[in-house]
Amino acid sequence: MGKIVVSQNVTLDGVVQDPSGEGGFKHGGWFQEFMGEDWEAWAELELAEARGAEALLMGRGSDAYFATRSAQMSGEWADSLNRMPKYVVSATIRRARWTNATVLAGEAVGEVTQLRRRIRGEIVVYASRPLVRTLMEHDLVDELRLTVFPVVLGAGERLFGETSDKRPMRLIHTRTVGNGLVHLTYERAREA
Template sequence: MAKIVVSENVSLDGVVQDPTGEEGFRHGGWFGRLGDRDRAEWAEVEAAEAMGTDALLLGRRSYEWFAARWPSRSGAWADRLNSLPKYVVSSTLEDPAWNNTTVLEGEVVSGVSKLKQELDGDIVVYASSRLVRTLMDHDLVDEVRLMVHPVVLGAGDRLFGGTGDMKRLRLLGTRTVGDGLAHLTYEVVR
């Protein structure tokens, strides 16, 4: 059985909205304010995570963002992401262009539950905050990895804003990344 792993960049106050500044959010672009050492070490952590991942699970908008960028990139990290099986939760995406992509149609919870049963290893969810909230609400998430950026935005969509019930998590590890990032790993307690 596979493990669903949520991997997110978040502000210190939990905001995930518009990290690259492309969505028009007034505080958008907060991710791009990393220093050189932070960016280099962030990339090392993310590349290592990709190497240990067995599949990606994305919402449609996040899939489209990644699919517009990664196929043209080269290097070990890009090669890994481009070769991984990718599963997209969408009712509108009909012909995914990024190789090794399967659209999970129908009801999200049953589709992801079935995927967890069929696959082994880690299925990593990047971005896709609406999908993450649905997965959390239905106890499908097994692990949460947060790269916490040292900025408080004070507004914006938060990763766990609007989840239904309280969820307990157990801290598995902490790590300082670069000069100012914190990488936190939690296990969901059932």
């Protein structure tokens, strides 16, 4: 059975909105602004994660975002992502935009549950905040990997929204990435 891994860049206060600054959010662009000299260490972390993944899972917005950038990206990380099978959860599109991608057009929870049964290994979710919230609500996230950027924005969309109940997680790994980023890995706690 596949393992759903949410991999996300977040601020100290959990904001994930507009890291690139292209979305018009007044605090957008925080990814580049607070990356500092840690780009190379962050890139190594991302490459190792891509090498360990069997597939990517995302919503239609992330598919569109990455598809437009994939032609401009180069290097081993970009090559790994472009080659990897991708699954786009969406009830509104018929065809994914990124290469090697399949649209999962049915009900999200059922589609992801079936995908987990078909794929062995890690199924990594980048960005895709609405999808992550659905997966968390239905206990489909097995692991969270959060790269925390050293800034508090005080406003903006956060990774997690309201849930119907608590979702206990267990910290299993921490590491410093470069000089200013922290990478936290949590697994779902089966028993609180």
